[in-house]
Amino acid sequence: MTELSAHLPQFQHGQLSENFPDNHLSNTQESLASALFNADQNDNSERRRHDNSERRRNDNAESETNGQPQNNTQQVVEQDEEEDEELTLKYGAKHVIMLFVPVTLCMVVVVATIKSVSFYTRKDGQLIYTPFTEETETVGQRALNSILNAAIMISVIIVMTILLVVLYKYRCYKVIHGWLIISSLLLLFFFSFIYLGEVFKTYNVAMDYITVALMIWNFGVVGMICIHWKGPLRLQQAYLIMISALMALVFIKYLPEWTAWLILAVISVYDLVAVLCPKGPLRMLVETAQERNETLFPALIYSSTMVWLVNMAEEDPEAQRKASKNSTYDKQGSANQTGTEDAEADDGGFSREWQQQRDNRIGPIESTPESRAAVQALPSNSQTSEDPEERGVKLGLGDFIFYSVLVGKASATASGDWNTTLACFVAILIGLCLTLLLLAIFKKALPALPISITFGLVFYFATDNLVQPFMDQLAFHQFYI
């Protein structure tokens, strides 16, 4: 992709100049001081900005949010960076909203399904990845079993991620691509067939096989085309949301209670480690992709804007066929699946990125190898659209899935019911906001899971155990606070 390569030399440049992040909260003192300072002088707004950046630079040497050393920054660069940062922040809010909508939609779909279709809350066995049951006599035994389950699941995920990285490093694109296609096939056809069947059962709708076959066939084929190839942006986003919701429903159904919460907690830690540590698999993946100037895994990422790379002459179709790794878990119940051994590898690392034209962003984002199919959305040519509004944000589908798992589990099993669900929802959205803010500050690939999942978990347990009895009592007497 020529754009990436064009950006690459700027990348180092950008890294260097990324030394005064827009940390508003700590900058206000400086900006006030500098504003006053400038009032006596030539009231040039640019000058003010320049001084602000000076202050900010000096301040940031002590500020904790900026862990990077203060390198040399020329003044000219500062001016440019100032403008860039302004623009980034201005459009940052828009991007946050652009991500809120799909995350909310996914959660709404999952919660609606959980509340209405009882299939997904019935215990019908467990996946083979969580072999230990939680129906034990003692609490200690149950805790031990859930810890073991979580450990097995996480190790499966780690193995899969490393496998993915290895395959990517040794350029076995065809294998990865095939893996992704098979898992998205499974997800689009098989899981949605089951989902449709259960919905029909719940609402007692009579349906013949031929109609169902036609519907599923159409749904699946259009999905495959949209996700792996080209299609209208909205349709592709809708499909991504649907498959994330389906995957989340599978998790909610087949993971027992304590195991699910433990897995959520551990996977956010893993996400943090895998994306930020220098030897983390996801970070290596990102860096390898950057070295090769390739886009990463077109099938596993949700992006809010899409620009097609069709008009670049140099675009090589091979790079397009990147690794999209999709794997889905076999359900233990349906043991007759001879075909695929697709193990669901959950990569924990999803990072979001913010593409910006002048600020060279980093490329890729990770995602959990679940069936995600996103089209690679990179801004096509740098020549035409300098407009930052077209830049979008990318979020890995695994993030969607785990957020929805958290909210779905909250709505399925909480005693506080809707209160808990809502509290978790708000917590996750706030976590997403914070993560996007950090992204605007650091401009690197960041893990999207830790902050949101932590908030979500804290709020879930707190609301369920503390707030619920309180609100119950209040509502009983009809008191309002």
Place this chain on the structure above:
Amino acid sequence: AFFWLVSLLLASLIWFVYVHLSDREDARLQYGLLIFGAAVSVLLQEAFRFAYFKLLKKADEGLATISEDGRSPISLRQMAYVSGLSFGIISGVFSVINILADSIGPGTVGIHGDSPYYFITSAFLTMALVLLHTFWGVIFFDACEKRRYWCLGLVVGSHLLTSGLTFLNPRYEASLVPIFIITLCTGLWAFVTAGGSFHNILKCLSCE
């Protein structure tokens, strides 16, 4: 909304601790604790509203410095409205959504001797509360801006008063009517604070 939730969390934590430390069987004590918990929650909500004001003020300054013409794109009044609205929405939703969910169930409201008007009064009360939160938000932020501390005190006081009135609840005349009167007055006050006046209304209605 997040801030309101955190305040609710802390308040329930306090209440919970007290409940567990006290005698479970004594109904009067539990009742008293509940009232105490509600009062603490009101105070915490107002405290968090103040904290949110501080946060927004800083963000406002930041936005002002980076915007092109030196003013922030969102005025403080708009932020006040949004913050009040979000407090109201989340508080209303928390108060009413379980009731709504139960209302899908069998139509046996009040069959054990409680009032049969439970649902509809809940609906009205929630509406009043949402509106009140919005108005309080506007007045509160304005009072903090202009440092009129008596306004602040009045807002907190009226919140406590409203909450207290709901303690009279099965006697709906005693609680609903005053609460609505308070809502109207606070609404007028907020309208005046936000810069409205009779003249503005006339202009608006005649579509000038």
